[in-house]
Amino acid sequence: MEEDKGVVLATERYGSAESWKYFGKDGVMERRRGGGEGQSRGNSIVGVFKSVFLPQGYPESVSDDYLQYQFWDTVQAFSSSLSGTLATQASLRGVGVGNQEATVAGATITWLLRDGTGMLGRILFAWRKGSKLDSEAKKWRLFADVLNDIAMFMEILAPYFPACFTLIVCTAGIFKSIVGVAGGATRAALTVHQARRDNMADISAKDGSQETLVNLAGLLISLVLVPLVTDNPALTLGLFFLFTILHLFANYKAVRSVVMETLNEARLSIVLQQYLKDGRILSPPQANQREPVFMEFRKTVPIKLGVRLQEVVQSPEEFNLALKKNNMPFLLGVKNGCVCVCLGPEASVHDEIRAMCQAVWLSSMLSHPTAGQPPAQQQQTHWELVHESHKLMDTVFNPFLKGVEAAGWDMKRTLLDWDEWRVEWKTKSN
Incomplete structure (x- = not known):
């Protein structure tokens, strides 16, 4: 039966995902999958999923630690999404949603103060620590996620301290602004590490697609979760601590899975x-x-x-x-x-x-x-x-x-934290 296919004229492959052969017989060229016809439908479904959520050319186009990191990053994003729902509900209750005595002006001022202090915190943190985020990406990535959990915990507790509510949410806003700078910058540093074909934009875009899918799943679960935790502080705190433990564990595993070949x-x-x-x-x-x-x-x-x-x-x-x-x-x-x-x-x-x-x-x-x-x-x-x-x-x-x-280290560049001063001096004549 093999002889009936004709003569193999050429072969082609799409990375390591699939291979095809071109057969010639009786003046006709036919293209067939290299692994056999039985794989066609299953592979097409997997192929669509990969093309939507994974960088082009995966796995050759990314670092070896990409899949393990993305798995744990997905777990932490999911748990963080659920924790964020609990924190958002607490913040809305704190500014007066559902309270007939609350005013729109008061809620707006509180929200503006929170956003304003957050903006100042973002600028100051980027000024003081911006150069450290490349050289110590793992530390600051984990630091950002711990600080994010602290900020959400403060937002959950804030409604129970109405006299200090504005101060608490403003402090949480500063923490979250730091999280935004540190998390975004270290994500970019890790993308540089993962990109093996100058495909940073593609990796970043697919990471956004993965995060959007996770947030969508978190949104659907939140629709069930919110009615259960409303007016139930004990359940709110219990679920928050559960999600926080999962979030921190997943973040630790994520940064531990990263293997950088550059020296800091x-x-x-x-x-x-x-x-x-x-x-x-x-x-x-x-x-x-x-x-x-x-x-x-x-x-x-x-x-x-x-x-x-x-x-x-x-x-x-x-x-x-x-x-x-x-x-x-x-x-x-x-x-x-x-x-x-x-x-x-x-x-x-x-x-x-x-x-x-x-x-x-x-x-x-x-x-x-x-x-x-x-x-x-x-x-x-x-x-x-x-x-x-x-x-x-x-x-x-x-x-x-x-x-x-x-040993496999990249010696063409480093992640050492050099400042910009350069000095010329005269050596001794002797």
Whole structure:
């Protein structure tokens, strides 16, 4: 029977989703599915679903972690939609919906104050933390969702404190504005990671379609939910906590599933410290699994990248100390409890990585200071550590860099949080 099909003239495929063959027989060319006729109808239904909700060329056009991330992102969006319904109902009740004594003017003023404070909060947060959202996308993504749950909880409680209702909803509005900035910006950063064919717009559009479908499902369930929770505070709070737990768990699983191949401060620190410990280079999945996704409040020595020269050295003597044993296009110093890095305009991406490696090593060494030293002696110790970091990196950086590239890390760019200051200096004549 196989011979009756004719001669195979050509084959074609649509990504990995389907394949077709062209047969020629008796002067006629016929196109048939490669997997057999029995799959045609089932595959057409699945194919329509994929074309509507998944990026073109899936799975080759996205990162390997795309499906797992989107699954948990869908779960968190669904639970957040239901929590939002409960919060919205509480806010409407708080501004006077259903209360004959409430005035339209009073409700409008409360709503305007909430929106106005939210706008100010959005501007201030973007000003203070905008540059951090790329380099620490996972942390800020999870932070945004935790803050969103806090804001909704405040909105649910607000009607029970009428004297402070406006203050509570305005504070919640500020929190939600921060959520909007942090959530949207980190979503964009994750889209850059997921796009493997310069298809950011397609991934973003399909993510919007997925979220719309989830919100539609949440809307349908909310139509059943709202009559049940009306005038039932205990049930409202119980369901809210249930949805919140699901929301936070799904968000944690979502950010944990992301495997970024670019180095930020946390991932570089993890990879470098493991290499200095036993010479082993961690792969992107291994390092991402160890990367912290919660905001850390433990005391560490912070690192500032791309600072002004005066934040590194403040005298000709210190300038000479910064140049000692240093032939790199960057200067390191320790000032006011911070490791500061001053970058030259000719520095390459590899130079930036090396500077960060030295800063990470310095930060780890300074996290365990020697007690009882006078300030002058501490400053001298700091410069000795800076010189030691140059000697260490002269020995280990090149093999470390080759190992990192071989392990699958993207070394063409980084997510290190460099500021924009660039300094040119004259090296010593000797």
